[in-house]
Amino acid sequence: MPALITFGRILFAVLFVYTGATKLFAIQATSEFIAAKVTIPALVAPYMGQLESMTGMTTPQMLAIGVGAFEVIAGLMIALNVLARFFAILMIIFVLLATFYFHDFWNQSPPDNAKTLIDALKNLSLIGALFIIAGYGKGPRSVEPAYGDV
Numbered sequence: 001m002p003a004l005i006t007f008g009r010i011l012f013a014v015l016f017v018y019t020g021a022t023k024l025f026a027i028q029a030t031s032e033f034i035a036a037k038v039t040i041p042a043l044v045a046p047y048m049g050q051l052e053s054m055t056g057m058t059t060p061q062m063l064a065i066g067v068g069a070f071e072v073i074a075g076l077m078i079a080l081n082v083l084a085r086f087f088a089i090l091m092i093i094f095v096l097l098a099t100f101y102f103h104d105f106w107n108q109s110p111p112d113n114a115k116t117l118i119d120a121l122k123n124l125s126l127i128g129a130l131f132i133i134a135g136y137g138k139g140p141r142s143v144e145p146a147y148g149d150v
Helices: 002-025 027-037 045-055 059-080 084-102 114-136
Strands: none
Touching: 002 027, 002 059, 002 114, 027 059, 027 084, 045 059, 059 084, 084 114
């Protein structure tokens, strides 16, 4: 059974490694997509302005690089089973935020929202799998029962 779990974990992580790498290879397109969907809060805007002047990049470009790198690193860590529980919890938060900002089917009219709704449901499934990885961690513990005292 552990071999199947390892294989499943690797196959699951491929999605995040691939999407993160595509974001990094198409930073301009990713940053334009982020700019169209995400508004920087006024409270954070002055700090982002300072970062923009220091790096010479816009906030969406920095977000594109950060998100792409995070997806690649988290996917690899989950696949390699290194800090898998920690990265699964971070990915749960990331996928929830991505679903809220980029798959807002509730703001679209019914015929146009079908693809966005399917993407949101796909993300819900990913969150479920990430909860399994977060709960399972590195593997079963012999001293602690898998499902409590049921």
